[in-house]
Amino acid sequence: MTQPFPVLLVDDDDGDIMLVQGALEEAGVELDLHVCHDGAEALAFLRQEPPHESAPRPRMVLMDINMPRLNGLEALKAIREDEGLRGIPVIMLTTSSDNTDVMEAYGTYANAYVTKPVDLDSFNESLGTLARYWSKTVVTTSSKRD
């Protein structure tokens, strides 16, 4: 029996969200995927603020960078400064390959930085590798919030 593996995908682009869902399906990795559309909504989800009272604690967050309201790097910083959230793995998943963004993300303790390949096959392969590694090879904390 496989345990559900809750993942929070944070992306403002509906096309990109569908691409990620498609790639995970293609890879045959079953994840319990939740979606937020910007950093502010993601923080509300992680903190179980209304209307996210019954949100599960994700085993990992896939975080876009360029988003309205609160961008991915700002949301990452807020997560790392929050005692209750800081242990949640956050993987940046973005089209930006700008080394300034990469340096800032690792400097703010992103767990990994993955750029979205433009080509669909490469995109699917990259997402498949990511999903398999984090859901099967890596141990993450399943601890509930107290």
Next chain:
Amino acid sequence: MPDTFELLVVDDDEGDLLLVEETLGDMDLNIHTAEDGHAALEFLRSSDNPRPHLVLLDINMPRLNGLETLKAIKSDEDLKRIPVCMLTTSHDDMDVMSAYENFANSYVTKPVELDNFANVLKDLAHFWGTSVQLPVSP
């Protein structure tokens, strides 16, 4: 993947070091080793050595253990961006929690069975070597 992927493996068990070297030997990696946390920090802080693209860090080691070493790396302005993956036999929830809260980039347990251990290492090298964009220090 960078031209040459520099990997630092920190483990006090020579058998485990050997296994890593054998398993990843046919990938295009430069593997460096350190036998404990002190040796690892010494390696990382010496300008004679290449900056590793990834550190694999055991937990239970003499002198300076893996969690202490992790804290030292992640609170060092110059070193904190280097991805550190814990690679340990410990399944203890406290170790897992403590590792992530001290900003380990991932936590992987060593399977007892040799074939499984090799597969885990290959998965790990595949993810960090091909999918991930790594920081480039100016």
